[in-house]
Amino acid sequence: MLAGCGISPTAPTTAGAPAGGALQPGTRTHDARLLFVSPTGLRYAPRTFTSSIGPQKAIDLFLKGPSEAEQKRGLLTLVPAMKDRVIAKAIRPQTVDLYLPTTVDRLEHGAVSQLVCTAAKALDQDQTKVLVRVRERHFAGTWDVRCDPAGNAYPAAAKHP
Structure with missing residues (x-):
């Protein structure tokens, strides 16, 4: 039957070591979503952990920059x-205070969006609520x-389309 599909019978081949790194059954994972810039715009890059990630941890991870695999996908940061x-x-549900060691006018809009929306996404997977x-x-x-669904920061007083 397989020969009719163009698949010829072969013996097993060596493909390397078995897959590793799988979590134990019942282990819960949490994704931190870090906002990087790609050639086509802003993109969230997930990082998986076995414990929840708050805004500070997400910002610390983000500021270390994209991983090697993320860099190969063209992701980068605009934050100097x-x-x-x-x-x-996180000061209350749906609110984050973000303390910058510089002034906002020294940062590109994309850099502000990366910082703001990475912190917001760490507090709530729907960053638009934060x-x-x-x-x-x-x-x-x-x-x-606030952040729009695409990860762009905009003044909270403004009505976002």
Whole structure:
């Protein structure tokens, strides 16, 4: 029957070691979604963990940059190296305070989106529900922003299409 499909009978071949790294049955996984830039726009890259990832851990992972595999897919970050740490704190359900060691005007819009939406996605898989209050050095107020479904940050007071 197989010969009729153009498949000839062969003996087993060596293909390497068996698959490894599988989780034990019943182990729950959590995805952190880090927002990188690709040649076609913003793209979330998943990273799987066995425990939940909060906004700070997601930001720390993001700031380390894309993995080698992600780089091969053309993913990169627009966020420049910063002398001090970016801090992301979940202060209540659906709200994150994001402390930047620089001013927003020194960052490209895409870099702001990457930071804001990575922190928002870590708090809720539907990042559009999360308010991110951006706090910058030497500025007492906040920049209140939200993320659209594609990962673009926009002022929370604005009506997004």
